Amino acid sequence: MAYLRIFEVFRQKAPGDAHQHVGEVEAPDAPAAMVLAKEHFARREACCSLWVVDRADVLASHWAPEVFDAGRAKGYRRSGGARARSAGPA
Amino acid sequence: MTTPAQQHPVPAGQVEPWQDIPDDYRAAATRMIEFHMMSEIVGPVHEFRWVPRAPSLQAKLMFAAKSQDEVGHGLMLLRVCEDLTGKSRAQYLEQILDGPPRFMNIFHYPWDEWVDPAIVAWLIDGAEIERQATLLRSSYGPYARAMRKILKEEGFHHHCGRYLIGRMMAGGPRQRAAVQRGVDRWWLRTLAMFGPRDENSRHGPALMAFGLKLARNEDLRQSWLTKFVPQIRAMGLEIPDDSLARDEEAGQWAYTEPDWAEFSSLLRGGSPVGADLQRDLRTARRVNDWLLAED
Numbered sequence: 001m002a003y004l005r006i007f008e009v010f011r012q013k014a015p016g017d018a019h020q021h022v023g024e025v026e027a028p029d030a031p032a033a034m035v036l037a038k039e040h041f042a043r044r045e046a047c048c049s050l051w052v053v054d055r056a057d058v059l060a061s062h063w064a065p066e067v068f069d070a071g072r073a074k075g076y077r078r079s080g081g082a083r084a085r086s087a088g089p090a
Numbered sequence: 091m092t093t094p095a096q097q098h099p100v101p102a103g104q105v106e107p108w109q110d111i112p113d114d115y116r117a118a119a120t121r122m123i124e125f126h127m128m129s130e131i132v133g134p135v136h137e138f139r140w141v142p143r144a145p146s147l148q149a150k151l152m153f154a155a156k157s158q159d160e161v162g163h164g165l166m167l168l169r170v171c172e173d174l175t176g177k178s179r180a181q182y183l184e185q186i187l188d189g190p191p192r193f194m195n196i197f198h199y200p201w202d203e204w205v206d207p208a209i210v211a212w213l214i215d216g217a218e219i220e221r222q223a224t225l226l227r228s229s230y231g232p233y234a235r236a237m238r239k240i241l242k243e244e245g246f247h248h249h250c251g252r253y254l255i256g257r258m259m260a261g262g263p264r265q266r267a268a269v270q271r272g273v274d275r276w277w278l279r280t281l282a283m284f285g286p287r288d289e290n291s292r293h294g295p296a297l298m299a300f301g302l303k304l305a306r307n308e309d310l311r312q313s314w315l316t317k318f319v320p321q322i323r324a325m326g327l328e329i330p331d332d333s334l335a336r337d338e339e340a341g342q343w344a345y346t347e348p349d350w351a352e353f354s355s356l357l358r359g360g361s362p363v364g365a366d367l368q369r370d371l372r373t374a375r376r377v378n379d380w381l382l383a384e385d
């Protein structure tokens with residue numbers, strides 16, 4: 001069964017929703033993975049669309065979680081809007 | 091004496107397969123999830139044997155769907171195990187088909203009457219819900235995520251069981267007697283299914299310390315009793331335990347202990363019934379080999 005590959009499965013529950021990762025299936029190719037994904041993840045729960053993606057094609061980030069914490073000091077994004085005028089001359 | 095939490099530092103937050111996982115955490119997670127996985131794959135052999143013999147079209151549809159769900163749970167957990175241990179699907183199939191029978195006690199008993207699968211769906215899928223609801227917060231991320239789908243489907247199984255038992259209880263005296271026989275047979279097995287109390291549980295405390303497991307066996311058994319004792323009685327059935335009583339002050343049930351020696355011998359050594367389930371899976375594998383053959 002060395003020919004089996006892992007496919008990540010994404011399901012869209014209703015039109016307008018994002019496709020969300022729901023799990024994986026193992027299959028020899030993408031069309032077969034799609035059939036399995038339909039049986040496996042769309043049999044009970046609402047679904048209007050499925051994506052299957054070969055895991056080998058996924059590039060996962062290698063950064064430590066702390067890297068994503070960088071640059072949290074973003075006070076400038078809260079410019080104050082209407083309050084800016086009443087604050088007086090800069 | 092050191093507590094399990096001191097012996098086993100709990101990894102912070104949710105653990106994912108691509109992180110550095112301490113060896114003892116990985117070993118504990120593997121033992122627990124492989125056991126669950128094999129139960130989901132071997133167990134439904136009992137169920138799909140009942141699909142052709144189900145007493146109504148509706149019951150047939152329910153059991154076809156239920157056994158399909160259970161195998162699906164097994165496949166999901168098989169993926170979780172593969173990423174956790176690096177073993178391949180082929181290696182796992184060999185382990186499931188020919189390896190030691192590491193699966194739940196309840197599959198080691200015969201399911202000879204129609205009431206058996208119905209009682210199991212009602213009481214034991216109900217018991218699984220009790221445990222799995224806590225596992226949604228398990229520290230191993232892929233396992234906790236798989237539990238979302240599994241738990242929803244176990245809810246359907248429990249409702250099927252309750253409906254089918256209700257139908258039998260609405261039938262004649264022979265049907266009601268069959269259900270009572272079922273409760274008598276499955277009561278202690280169901281209590282045992284939660285596993286021994288912490289002080290007698292070899293792996294429980296470490297699993298709790300790792301956050302792999304979120305509730306103690308005894309606590310799960312107690313909350314199942316609180317839910318199911320009234321449910322069983324409301325169905326017009328008797329519980330075959332004279333010492334069953336609730337201490338309202340302590341909020342605890344007293345009950346007759348299951349046969350723990352039998353429980354551990356089934357989990358360690360298996361049974362003829364369990365061996366037969368594995369044999370059926372081997373036959374299914376052989377019959378379908380042409381489909382899987384590489385060319």
Ligand SMILES: [Fe+2]
Nearest residue numbers: 130159160163
């Ligand atoms: Fe299941």
Ligand SMILES: [Fe+2]
Nearest residue numbers: 160215244247
């Ligand atoms: Fe189930």
